[in-house]
Amino acid sequence: MNDHPGWAKPFIAMYANSPIVTLILDDTLEIRWENKAAKRGGSLIRQLNWDDCLVRAKQNGLLPCLQEGKPFALADPLLFHPPVHFVFQPQMDESGLLQGVLVHVFQEVGASSPEWRESMYQPSNIFNHQFRAPLSQIFSVLNLLQTEYQKDEILQKYLGNINWYCYRILRTVINFSMDNRIQSGQLKPKMLAGDLCRFMRILCKDTAELLQNAGYHFVYEVPDEPFVSLYDGDLLSCAICNLISNACKFTSPEAGGLISLKMAIWEKQVIITITDNGSGMKPQVLKRAFERFYSFDPETEAPCGDGLGLFICRFLLQLHHGTLALQTKEREGTTAALTLPMAKPGGNAVFYDDPVSLARDRFSNLYVILSDAIPPEV
Numbered sequence: 001m002n003d004h005p006g007w008a009k010p011f012i013a014m015y016a017n018s019p020i021v022t023l024i025l026d027d028t029l030e031i032r033w034e035n036k037a038a039k040r041g042g043s044l045i046r047q048l049n050w051d052d053c054l055v056r057a058k059q060n061g062l063l064p065c066l067q068e069g070k071p072f073a074l075a076d077p078l079l080f081h082p083p084v085h086f087v088f089q090p091q092m093d094e095s096g097l098l099q100g101v102l103v104h105v106f107q108e109v110g111a112s113s114p115e116w117r118e119s120m121y122q123p124s125n126i127f128n129h130q131f132r133a134p135l136s137q138i139f140s141v142l143n144l145l146q147t148e149y150q151k152d153e154i155l156q157k158y159l160g161n162i163n164w165y166c167y168r169i170l171r172t173v174i175n176f177s178m179d180n181r182i183q184s185g186q187l188k189p190k191m192l193a194g195d196l197c198r199f200m201r202i203l204c205k206d207t208a209e210l211l212q213n214a215g216y217h218f219v220y221e222v223p224d225e226p227f228v229s230l231y232d233g234d235l236l237s238c239a240i241c242n243l244i245s246n247a248c249k250f251t252s253p254e255a256g257g258l259i260s261l262k263m264a265i266w267e268k269q270v271i272i273t274i275t276d277n278g279s280g281m282k283p284q285v286l287k288r289a290f291e292r293f294y295s296f297d298p299e300t301e302a303p304c305g306d307g308l309g310l311f312i313c314r315f316l317l318q319l320h321h322g323t324l325a326l327q328t329k330e331r332e333g334t335t336a337a338l339t340l341p342m343a344k345p346g347g348n349a350v351f352y353d354d355p356v357s358l359a360r361d362r363f364s365n366l367y368v369i370l371s372d373a374i375p376p377e378v
Contacts, residue, residue: 004033007091007099010139013363014132014170018177019186021105027098029054029066038105053086066090066098089133094144102136131173138166167371174368175308178238179292182315189232189319193345194352196270197227200263203237206359206366207244214374215253218244220261227265230343231320233352234365239316239324241369242309243274243336248373249305250298250334251278270340277333286328290314298330305372313338 004012008024015022015035024033031050057063057074065072066088074086089102142163149155181187204220211218244259251257256277263272279298281289288294295307314324321341328334345351358366367374 005099006143007093007140008033010136010363011102013361014136014173017181018132019181023103023105025101025103027100029101032100057086057088062088066101069096069098091140102133131169135166135170135173138162142166164371164374167368170363171368171371172306175306175312178312179308182312187315187319189235189316191230191232191343192352193228193230193349194233195226196229196231196340197223197225197263197265199231199233199236199352200272202357203240203366204261206357207241207370209359210366210370210374211244211248211259214248215257216248216251216373217256217258218260219258220263222261222263223265225265227270227342228345229270229340230345230349231340235316235319236340237358237365238369239313239338240272240274241365242313243338245369245372246309246336247274247276247278247334248370250280251276268342270342271337272340273335273337275333275335280330280332280334281326281328282330286326289326290324 004024011022011024012033012035017036019037020035021038022035023031023038026032053074054063060074062072062074067090069090069092071087071089074088085106087104087106089104091099091102093099142159146156146159146163149159178187200220200222204218204222208218208220240261244261247259248257251259259274259276261272261274263270265271281296281298285296285298288296290310291307292311293307295305297304310324317324317338317340321343322339324336324338326334326336358364361367
């Protein structure tokens with residue numbers, strides 16, 4: 001199902017790359033979407049008969065809970081050892097009718113087992129799950145309220161603020177989730193062939209529109225000629241959006257904040273620079289800039305953010321066999337320079353479809369990562 005219903009989209013955005021097996025069912029309890037963890041060859045979903053699972057839920061008197069909108073859990077120790085747990089979260093519409101069901105599936109493991117790193121019981125995964133599930137519900141309700149009360153300007157302002165802070169929480173949850181995948185060795189790039197220049201033009205066009213609405217002046221230069229290479233568009237956009245977000249955070253729109261991105265092709269590599277005219281960094285701060293969990297606000301000299309942005313950026317570029325470096329001077333701005341090697345696709349390479357505008361997806365990297373820089377009224 002490519003055209004997912006509105007209630008399902010926040011869950012799809014949040015759980016697409018989660019290590020927790022996640023399903024979305026329609027109101028007839030048919031599986032309509034499954035995340036990457038569910039699609040893996042060795043996943044629990046590939047081993048079970050879904051109809052048998054629903055029969056066991058009925059036998060345990062649990063299916064009526066769905067019609068009442070009550071979440072429930074089902075443990076099945078018969079089909080698997082260790083037991084598998086199914087967590088059902090029904091989604092109701094305004095009239096109280098069942099729209100569909102969000103389902104998480106996980107298996108009991110011991111702390112010493114090799115599955116521990118990917119299990120739902122690992123503390124970081126529990127943290128991610130406990131934040132993502134209520135956030136999905138909040139986003140769904142906000143969407144309904146913003147649609148229902150479009151003419152109430154005061155309420156729209158309050159809802160906009162709530163929405164913005166939810167994005168801030170979501171960004172932190174995604175950063176911690178990505179850091180967990182990095183530490184456990186589970187973050188792997190999906191390298192596809194595509195025109196990198198075209199990808200960057202679309203990303204920059206969407207970014208310019210969003211930042212202009214927030215009062216920033218964002219300019220970009222991207223070569224017109226095609227540059228076909230191998231890259232992971234999702235991970236690469238994550239790195240670039242993080243760097244642009246940093247530039248925005250420490251550049252004031254009121255002081256004529258200017259952020260520029262330049263892309264150049266030099267011999268067999270791509271060079272992308274992102275420059276701002278903001279506060280810059282002290283030498284002692286620059287030394288620790290890529291340190292995991294290190295953050296520093298030049299105005300207050302206190303920690304700010306979760307301190308994972310630059311650490312994740314550098315790792316993502318390393319996955320692409322590229323580099324990331326910073327050049328900065330206090331009160332004069334910062335330049336982030338990244339390089340990517342030309343990776344010629346082979347004859348069996350999988351090519352990207354036409355690049356999709358990130359501005360069309362409100363849970364894309366563009367909106368989530370730049371939530372640090374975009375005020376709630378934008």
